[in-house]
Amino acid sequence: MPRRAPLSLLLGVLTSSSCFVFNVAAQVPSTSQQSSTRSETQAASWFEAHRDQPAALRAFVQRMPKGGDIHSHLSGAVYAEHYLEWATTDGYCVDPKAVALVEPLACGQDSSYFPASELFNRTSVYDSLINRWSTRNLQFVGKSGHDQFFDAFAGFGAISDSASRRDDMVAEVANRAASQHITYLELMLTVQGSEVRQLGREVGWNKDFQQMHRQLIQRGLTELVKLGSQQLAQLEREVSKTLGCGTPLAQPGCAVTVRYLQQTTRTKSPVEVFAQLAYAFALASSDSRVVGINLVAPEDNPIALRDYTLQMQMLQFFKRQFPNVKVALHSGELTLGLVPTEDLRFHIRQAVEVAQASRIGHGVDILFEERPFELMEQMRQRGVLVEICLTSNQVILNVQGDQHPFREYWKAGVPMTLASDDEGVSRIDLSHEYQLAATRYGLGYKDLKRLARNSLEYSFAPGNSLWKSPEFKAMVGACASDTPGGTSVSAGCSAFLNKSDRARIQWQLESEFARFESLRNWL
Structure with a gap:
């Protein structure tokens, strides 16, 4: 029998330059690859049985492991409510006529300006700021989704461009990711x-x-x-x-x-x-x-x-x-x-x-x-x-449903x-x-x-993949005999995972899938 190491020893800090400690979710024992496949089939069957129930589907995908969000703008991922909270703490004021923030040093320039701390008692201005800084209530703003979306960034730019709140921005986005069972982010900044x-x-x-x-x-x-x-x-x-x-x-x-x-x-x-x-x-x-x-x-x-x-x-x-x-x-x-x-x-x-x-x-x-189609084949x-x-394509470009090339990319194998x-601007996750x-x-x-x-x-995390090919049919030889979600991992697989950031986060995703698929009730 090959030597096996406790999983807790394998999955510690991702790398010396990791932004956060790599945390291992509770593991679910899995006795065989067959049982894992059976669990996957049961989850898929439950999903199909509830396909016509939007609230149930939302609960399912909320709990479903998603791996990574690799196209996310840090400033646009923050919800407007958080920017207003920080504006209050940092001494900003509000111009009620322009419905805009005023930086602290300019607060005394006009007698109509009021402290941002009063926004919670002036809900009409508060709501107007959120509407301006996002696509909430888009049908009432008198602008195209394209213009409203891109104009939103200028409204909170004084805060988002400041290095003093960047840690709070990352923390907010990371916490929201964790609540959705996302374990990897590539944030644009x-x-x-x-x-x-x-x-x-x-x-x-x-x-x-x-x-x-x-x-x-x-x-x-x-x-x-x-x-x-x-x-x-x-x-x-x-x-x-x-x-x-x-x-x-x-x-x-x-x-x-x-x-x-x-x-x-x-x-x-x-x-x-x-x-x-x-x-x-x-x-x-x-x-x-x-x-x-x-x-x-x-x-x-x-x-x-x-x-x-x-x-x-x-x-x-x-x-x-x-x-x-x-x-x-x-x-x-x-x-x-x-x-x-x-x-x-x-x-x-x-x-x-x-x-x-x-x-x-x-x-x-x-x-x-x-x-x-030649280009899509080249991409494949x-x-x-x-x-x-x-959502972004729907709001900005008014492209959705069959107008979107989703199906064509899928059929082409891209x-x-x-x-x-931009979760915050689009008001989604x-x-x-x-x-x-x-x-x-x-x-x-x-x-x-x-x-x-x-x-x-396809993330840019460094290192070799856990998988032999992007079809996800078999893991690399070093981990072929190991079962994600188990309580231990072989010495060979452990050594492989320790050399690859990409493989480690992929192993974590597979372990989370095993736990998720074992739930039997996904509400």
Whole structure:
């Protein structure tokens, strides 16, 4: 018999740079692979029997293990109520005429301003702020979902852009993730954004990417990267303290592994975008907390449209300089009528072929692309995942149901997962997206389980996969004889998991599936 180690010894701290302690859920003994399959079948049968009961489905997907949420903007994931709570604590005021926050130093500029602490007694203004900072009551705001969604960020920007509340933001999102049985997050955020853009302006534009990159380094890019890494280390400590990790009062978010994607704002001048990308790639290559990079801001912005191909070429340049840095791109977050039709025909293809993106965020306009089925086949062969954000696509683009390419991606075999995008602004959570996928597209439990597994298989967590292939039919040899959810793990499997962050979080997901499927009653 092979030596086996207690599971508690195997699954401790994820890595020395982990944001939170890796917590093991209670394990459920499983005597064989056959019993595990039987439990899965019973869960799937219960799901089908309650398919026409939305409240029951919601309870089921709430408790269902989901692996990761790998497309989530930190600032947009926070609910407006939390921003208002922090505004009260931090001494902000409110302009009732503009229905806007006023920063503390400007509170005395107008006699009509009142302290944010009074908002709880002025519910009409309180409600108006929440409506402005989200898509709540969208039908009454007199704006398109697109405009209301993107305008919301400016309202709470003074707080979300401040480093002083970033730990609270991460803690809130992590706690909500834990409540939904999500154990891994990749949060998009910007570190040193304004400083890097200023450096780019000082260097100036040059069509020679190599020379411009060299000048950025000579003028201080490396020092900014070091400062950014120090900020992330401080954020990690502050989040751990805010959540009480390692203490008897530890909050649920301590059990969630958090990693980051460094954002680049695509609506800036070419030299500023180039400088941001140079910084993002350097930071991701040197700090394990940053597992990849992404472009953000509306894809239909005139600057983003004008410079799209140029930005893909920049990404191609940096990908060659930093081949190990992972790239996820917002691409194809467009639809007919939003932009000229020529802008619908090439964005996803360039993101895949030029920028070498490993993941595509949204990908809504895929069927408007030139040779879309050929492109989807290429994505399938390359293993380019699509991050599907159903509510976001409905609100921003008014694309839902059969207008959404969900079914086409599924039939083409393109890897997919569900993501929240901006839980706070959209007033939803990832569980809601799982319920939507099931009800709109007839997905069963095993289909949802695949989407959850994909979130970790295609995550940017480092290390080898637990699985022999993305079909999830068999685990790697080292763990082939082990049963997730058991009370022990073999020495060989333990050694394998200790070498791979990705495999460890995948093992945790499989253990949670075993526990979940053993419930027999999912309400």
